[in-house]
Amino acid sequence: MRALIFAAGLGERMRPLTDTTPKPLLRAGGKPLIEWHLEKLAAIGIHEVVVNTSWLAEQFPHALGDGSRWGIDLHCIYEGSTPLETGGGMWNALPFLRDGDEAFIAVNGDVWTDYDFSLLPDEPAGDAHLVLVDNPPQHPRGDFALHYPLPASGERVAKPGEGQIGEVASDGDSKLTFSGIGVYRPSLFDDWREIIGDAPGADETPPRFKLAPLLRAAMARGAVAGEHHRGKWTDVGTPERLAELDASLK
Numbered sequence: 001m002r003a004l005i006f007a008a009g010l011g012e013r014m015r016p017l018t019d020t021t022p023k024p025l026l027r028a029g030g031k032p033l034i035e036w037h038l039e040k041l042a043a044i045g046i047h048e049v050v051v052n053t054s055w056l057a058e059q060f061p062h063a064l065g066d067g068s069r070w071g072i073d074l075h076c077i078y079e080g081s082t083p084l085e086t087g088g089g090m091w092n093a094l095p096f097l098r099d100g101d102e103a104f105i106a107v108n109g110d111v112w113t114d115y116d117f118s119l120l121p122d123e124p125a126g127d128a129h130l131v132l133v134d135n136p137p138q139h140p141r142g143d144f145a146l147h148y149p150l151p152a153s154g155e156r157v158a159k160p161g162e163g164q165i166g167e168v169a170s171d172g173d174s175k176l177t178f179s180g181i182g183v184y185r186p187s188l189f190d191d192w193r194e195i196i197g198d199a200p201g202a203d204e205t206p207p208r209f210k211l212a213p214l215l216r217a218a219m220a221r222g223a224v225a226g227e228h229h230r231g232k233w234t235d236v237g238t239p240e241r242l243a244e245l246d247a248s249l250k
Contacts, residue, residue, distance in 0.1 A: 001122060002097050003046045004090060005037055006180070007109035008054035008083040013237050022056045024109030025063055026242055029249025032063065033236060034109045040117045042070040046105065050075045050096045054083040079206075086211035088201065091189055098186050103129075108180030112245055113233040120183050126223030127188040128215060130168050132176035133233040144219070145172020146226055168226040170216045179233055188214055 011018030017026055024034040034051070041049055049072050053060050060076045067074025075096050084092055090106060097104040103124055105117070113133075121129050135142045148166040192209070193202070195217045201208030218224045234245050 001046060001102065001104060002048040002050070002099065003041050003105040003107070004050045004052065004093050004097055005034060005107055005109045006052060006086060006089060007034060007060065008052045008057075008079050008089055009110065010055045010083065011110075014239060014242070017239055017242070018055070020056075022053070022059055023236070025059060026236070028112060028236070028242060028246045033112060034064070036112055037107050037109065038064070038067070038070050038072065038074075041105065041107075042072050044118045044120075046072060048073045048075070048096070050077060050093045051109070052077045052079055052084070052089045052093055054079045054081065082208070084206060084208045085201070087192070087196070087214060088206060088208040090184070090211060091192065091209075092206045094186055094189065101185055101187055103183050103185050105181075105183055107182075110236050111180045111234065112236060112249075113179065113181070113229070114231045115179070115181060115229045115233065117181075119227070120181075121225075124183050124185065125165075125225050127185050127218045128168075128224045129165075129183040130215075130224060130226040131179045131181040131229050132168070132226055133179045133229050135175070135177045136233075136235060138235070138237065139177050142175030143178040144226070145169045145175050146228055147172065165225050165227055167222060168215075168219055168224040170219050176228060179229060180235070188218060191217075 007024040009023060011023035014023050025032045051060055053076050057078045064074055077093055132146055146166045146168055192214055195213050196202045196209045199209055236242050
């Protein structure tokens with residue numbers, strides 16, 4: 001199994017910190033944010049990791065090397081001065097991630113969590129498996145709903161346990177926030193041009209597009225599963241949230 005870490009964002013909300021340092025290389029708890037992910041991935045036996053880069057891309061090989069300190073083979077892919085968005089970035093990395101239709105992990109490089117990566121499935125039931133979290137103050141409306149199958153008794157469980165798998169839907173009464181952690185199959189991209197249509201950037205080489213439309217299309221056919229992580233999770237989107245995370249980890 002292989003993994004992708006999204007690290008190509010411009011980090012505009014993190015300025016002035018990101019004027020000289022790409023966001024995934026900002027430090028929290030004594031180490032760059034991206035190192036927390038690399039350690040977690042190595043701990044579950046991932047040996048090949050792709051890091052997509054754009055802003056201040058030259059800093060990643062200098063900071064991370066070839067991945068040997070974590071026992072992994074690390075590839076940095078430069079997307080150009082304009083990031084390819086999540087969908088385009090994943091599509092562009094597929095040659096490094098694809099092994100038949102074997103699934104791969106993808107994680108946002110600008111989040112921190114105590115989620116146990118060993119809980120991620122090696123083979124998702126459909127095209128993707130997403131980890132959802134409680135809605136943070138800056139994103140109160142959430143992203144996706146999580147529906148659990150009825151137990152044998154026919155009565156819905158009021159609060160499903162940690163790690164219980166449900167079906168992710170684009171609509172629902174109680175939406176949760178996508179954590180930026182997921183497992184995907186290359187087949188998610190089979191009809192990406194038809195789904196994306198004439199969205200800006202889709203006709204560029206390489207194409208630039210968001211991942212969300214592909215996920216919503218897969219949800220419509222019941223091909224996305226997920227779980228609710230109730231532990232710690234932080235979207236490090238502002239200098240203030242980075243400072244709070246750093247203080248809590250210390």
